[in-house]
Structure formats: structure tokens, C-alpha cells
Amino acid sequence: MNKFLITASAIALMAFAAPLAVAQDADTLVIGTDVDAGTLDPRLTRDTTASRTADLIYAGLVHITPTLEVVPDLAESWENPDPTTFIFKLRPDLTFSDGSPLTAEDVAFTYSTIIDPDFNAPQRALYTPIASVEAVDPQTVKFTLSAPYAPLLTYMDIGIVPKALVEGGHDLALQPIGAGPMKLVSWNRGSEIVLEANDTYWRGAPEIENVTVRIIGDNSARAQAFEAGDLDVIQSPLSPQDIERLANDDRFGNAIMAGLGVNYINFNTKDPLLTDPKMRQAFSMLIDQETIVNDIYKGVDQVAHSIILPSSWAYSDAISQPTFDLEGAVALFNELGWTDSNGDGFLDKDGQDLAVTLATHSEDPNRVQTIEYMQAIFEMAGVKATAQITDWPSFSTNYVQQGQHQIALLGWLNIVDPDRLMFAQLTTDGSTNWGGYSNPQVDALLQEARSTLDQPARAEAYQQAATILAEELPYFIVSAQGYQLFYAKDLPVEVQATPRGNFRGLIGFTD
């Protein structure tokens, strides 16, 4: 027994102590990510890892560049004979990575499944204006829309799937076959996705031969694994402390830019307390954006001024939501009849204290802190504020999405077009208009803005709508999310970051 103990301890000690560097495969790019892909069928992706990996395995009609411009990918060109018709011309001799040809039939199949309600594609709402799609000839696809829909092109980067294979029962979710720059080698669920270059991609194989997408759920652990050299690239979401440290480390290159997401306050305009826009204004004046962004988010995000992101072509700095003004808010509450009549430190009206519930979800510690900080400021202003923190499924599906909230903090991502943050959210009876906001003038402007392909006219309409929204405040945009990417400096390619977080800029395609 004694001997056994000693030997065993010695083995255990040896295992921990002696250093031995295992060199990482030199020609493999290892990307750290936060979640495993749920599926690698591009039509069904809903998490970031899935859509980013699918973007390597598949190619769409168009590609969205890091500056969010739409450029041809599988399509060679396209035209709009009228506002409700898009005709795409495919490149000649396209093939999937298994060697089978990619034709207009595959494109038509991809889009008709996405808009089929029974297919349950998560992004279906973005494509519903497509009334029909047909293959005119093997190289030409025609989309007919039910109404003019300007943002459509920015969603046409979705990967094209092989019709014959899918109809033959092939499971793309687990065994993806696409026409993109890479193809799947192996997928160890929850651990890593291994990809290799696809020589048949129409632009030729990428410079990087092998890519491994490694999943590490914890943000800090992912940052440490990167510092230890186990990963070549990491990107948002990262915790603010780690970003500060990595940005000051000259072993690593970085790209820190404005992202495509917002953190915002959703006011329930159907709640009796919040129906009056003036009440929403007063509450908005209690949101101390500067402190939230600089101290809680450590300056990683930017203070937002309106519902149009600074990165957008529609941005105008002339539009401004109310800014932090505690006395101003109290004065406005007084004007609306809320005063501290009984001297208990809380505002009241008709014998009722002014009380609201501030809600967010527990997964994001920065949002939890923000709500707690807001609660403190609300109390200073004489508002009885209750913080309610629950996990995401309870918070989103059973609370905010049912319109049961009063004031909720959450976010929207992937805002590649202003339409994406406004149309479904803020038009009357819009599918994600959980706060029940309704203003016919805003409805008309948002409808007009998506109906024309003329960008200056669109920008004008969005700015008008944003001006009204900055006053009526169904949404108060707290901050525009930042996007960060860190990479090892010895990578063999030039790194091109995109705020969408896609991977093509990491394997040698810089546009």
C-alpha cells in the first residue's frame, strides 16, 4: 500500500510539473468562440458560431464586406427591372464542395424553403416579402416580391444549399455541403469544428489551409486560453477587463470598432404608467448613459444618441434622445402630477407611490449591473424601483415578449440595415413590437423607407422617424455595442475584421 501510494503520487506529480511544449499545428488557424453551433444548415442557423461557420462552408448570392457593402459572391450580377423584381445572374460552372454543380434550381430551393412557414427558419421574418422565387434558366434566378423591400439585398448572403442532396434525405445540419471557401472535416459537438480549404470555391482555395473553431463558454477562460497561445483569434463577447488587458499587450494585434448591436430600454407603452410619452421622457432622463458606458462597460461600448447606429449610412448627429438630468426628470414628474406630498421621499399621486419594475436577464453581468445602477438613480429621484432579474428564456419569452414588462433592458444584434432595428419592432402590430407602440406617422415613414432603393431618400425617412422616436421613446437606446477582435501577430495572413464577426477576413479574404 505504502509503495503504491508513493508511486501513484509520484506519477501524479510528474503529470503536473514537468514542462513540455506541444507545438500547435503550424498551418492551422484556431478561433475561439463562445457557443457551439446548433446546426450547420445555413437556413436554420440562430447562434453566431453557426452563422459564422456556415459563412465559411457555404456561399450566398452576395457577400457583405467589412464596411457592410453588398458585393457579388455566387451571383455575378443582378438587376431590378422594377422595385418588386430581383433577377440574379450566377457565375458559370459553380460547384458544391462534393463536385456537384450549383445551379439556379439550388438557389430557388434554398429561398423557397426559408420562406415556407413549416420549415421554421428562425430568420424567416426577414424574407417574408419574397412572394416567389424561380429558376428562369440554370444560371438565372428571379425573385418576385409582394412589396418593394430595400433591405433584402443585405440578407442575401445566406448560404445556398444543394437541392438534390437535401431532397435525397442528406442531413445538412450535421454534414454540411456548400460552395464556400472551406469544408467540414469533423465536428466534435461542444468542443470543436474542424474545417479545411475547399479548392472548388469559385475564388480559389483560401490562403489558410485549416481552421479549427474551438468552443470555450466562459469569456475569461477564453481570453486566458488565447494568452496562453492555445487560440490564435478571439473576439466579442469578451469581458471589459480582459479587453483592456489584451489591448495593451503588444504580442497581439487587435481590431476594436463599433459593432452592429445595441443595448436599449424597452418601454411598455401599453402600461398605464407609461402611456404618456412625457412619462417615458422623464424616466429616460434618469438613465445615466455616460456612467453606464464608461464604468460598467469600461468604454468598450459607445453612448448612443438615437435609434440609428453611428456606423449606418442613415446616421445623423442632429437627432438626440433626452440626456441624463436628474432635476429635470423630477421637475417633469412634478409637472405630470407626481409630487412627494407625504414627505416619505417618494413621489406620489392620488395616494399612490410612483413605482416601476426594471427588468433584465441574468446571463449578462453588465446588464445586471446597469439595472442595479439605474435602480439606485431612480430611488434618488423618488421613484420606487424594483429590479427583476431572471434567466433569458423566462425574461424574453414569458415576460417581455408577452408585453408584461414596464421598463426592460435588452439588446438587438446584427443591425446591418436600419430597417432591422425599426420595422418589426416599432410599426403598429409589428411582429416584435412587444411594447405595443403605435404611431401612424412612424408606420408610414418606415414603410416608405423600405419601399425605395434610393439610399438618400431612405436615409431621410429613417431620420424623420428617428426624430419622432427620440421624443416619444418607445425605445431608449442606451449604447451602441463595440466589437473587438484579438489575434496572434504571427498569423500568416493579413487579418481583416468585420463588425459582423464573420471569419472570412481571417483566412485571407480581405474584402
Added chain:
Amino acid sequence: MFAYVVRRLLLLVPMAIGMVVVTFGLLLIIPGDPAAVLLGQDATPEAIANLRGALGLDDPWYVRLWDYFAGLLQGDMGRSIFLNQAVSQIIMGRLGATIELAVVALIIATLIGLTLGIVAAMRQGSLVDTLTMLFAQLGVSMPVYWLGLLLMLLFAVQLGWLPAIGRGPPMIDAIGAALTGRPGVLWDSLRHIALPALALAASSAAIISRLVRASMLEVLREDFVRTAYAKGLRRGRVVVRHALRNALLPVLSVIGLRFGALLGGAVITESIFAWPGLGQLTIAAISQRDLPLIQGLVLTFAIIFALVNLVVDLLYAAVDPRIRLR
């Protein structure tokens, strides 16, 4: 003995049924709709309703429960809503990693716990004893999450000795490879498991060491130990042969229970070290309300735990011949 084992195994059946029913009930109560989570924030209410129908979530609870049992009898644990794969397939693909981590952690915890406990008991009141018990106090009170990040910071980031994350080749294969003359594979495997296993083992090692110390102190005062010394036996022989064997009984049952705690701790350890086991999967499944997967995982954990307890009871009888299993 054989009849005993069979009876214990048969008892697993009602236990499993109970577990399924309880989990099912809990999942009915907690808010959150997998269809809505699956489709994301952009989804329209119609799309969510449509998907609920397709997933069978609109059926009454007794129909769903019945369907689940009917499936189980045929070895079918259902299909994961989020991973698009059979639950049994997903679990089997990851079970090995979790068991490997828990077993290695248990071995480390037992080795450290026994060694420290014995040393502390033999030198009661000395500096060694104080330091050991200080370590035990630290080990018990340090959250595995925090310890894991600290270990990673020291051994992977600062010193660069060990990989920060991930799993090497499966240990079983690695041992096989080492026996056939390729020790490098086993080395790789050990280097990967070192940090997560150590982080996971710490609190168990601490608890075991305290228990061993207390138990040893008691036994060392017994008459038969004094007799052994009086016979002129060497100290080491008395401690290991006479005292330890008797002190081990309460320790053994605790080690068995710790295995359950290690499975629980693995949930956190795995997500920090990107260890591809069931723990990581459990967190994801719960946060997405992936009902069939949660059911399958709870059932798997329950069965493992029950089996481990059975093994502990059998070991009990082996160590102490006075115990008869009936």
C-alpha cells in the same frame, strides 16, 4: 451477494421512473418556451406557435410524458431540440469525457486527501498539521470557478507548462497507446486533464483529508494500536496495516458521495476548461430549455450516481468483513 446486486439493480427502475416524473414536472413549471428560444428574438408569434406544434409541445402533459416513457422502453431518449441529434447519441458521445474527468479528479482527491490526512494525524498539533488543515480549509471554501481560473493563469498563461483548455486523446485510448510503446499520447492526455482535474479535486481532497485525520486520530488511540506498537512493529506498518484500514471505513462512504459532488462540480469545471463533457452540455440545455436533452441528462446523472453508490456499498463489505450484504 449476487442476489443483492440484482435487487439493487432492479431498484434502479422505480428510481429512474421517479426521476423522469420529477424532472418532467419541474420542466412544466419553469417558465420559458424552447420554441421561442430556438427561433430567437426576430421570430413572429405565428412562427413560434407553428414550431411549438411541430415539436409536439402543445400536446397535453400526460400525452408527452407517456410518449417519453414509450420511447425510453425502446431505448429512445428523444431528439434534442437544439442540437438536431438523438439525445442518447449526444450523451454517449460525451459521457466518457465526464467520467474520465470525475474519475481522475477522484483519484487525485483521494491520494492528496489520504496523504495529508495521515500525515496530519501522525503529527497532530505540529506545523505540518496546521498547514495541512489550513490547506483543507482553503480547499473547501474556494469556489471551483475561481480556482480553475487561477490555475489556468499560473500554469498556462504565466508558466506556459500546460494547455489552458480542451481535452487530449481519451484516457483509455491513451493508456492503450502507452502500453503499446507510444507514451507521448498518454502524456498529451495527462497534460490536458491536469488542470481541470486538479481544480475539480481540490474541495474533495480537502474534505477527505479532514475526515481521514479525524478518523485516524480516533483509531490511533485504540488499544489494538498500542498493542501493535508493544509487539515492536515499525511505525509505518502500524499506521498503514492496523490504523488506516480501520480508519478507512467512514472515509470510503464519503469518497463515494464525493463522486456525485464531482459530477456536479464538473458542470462548472467543464465550461471553464472547455472540457467536452456532459456538464457543459447541461448548462447549455437548461439555458435553452432543451427539454428532451435535460431529461436525458438528469436521468444519466441519476443512474451513474446510483451505480457508484452500489459499488461503494460492495466495497464496504470487502473492507469490513463484519458487514453482510442482504
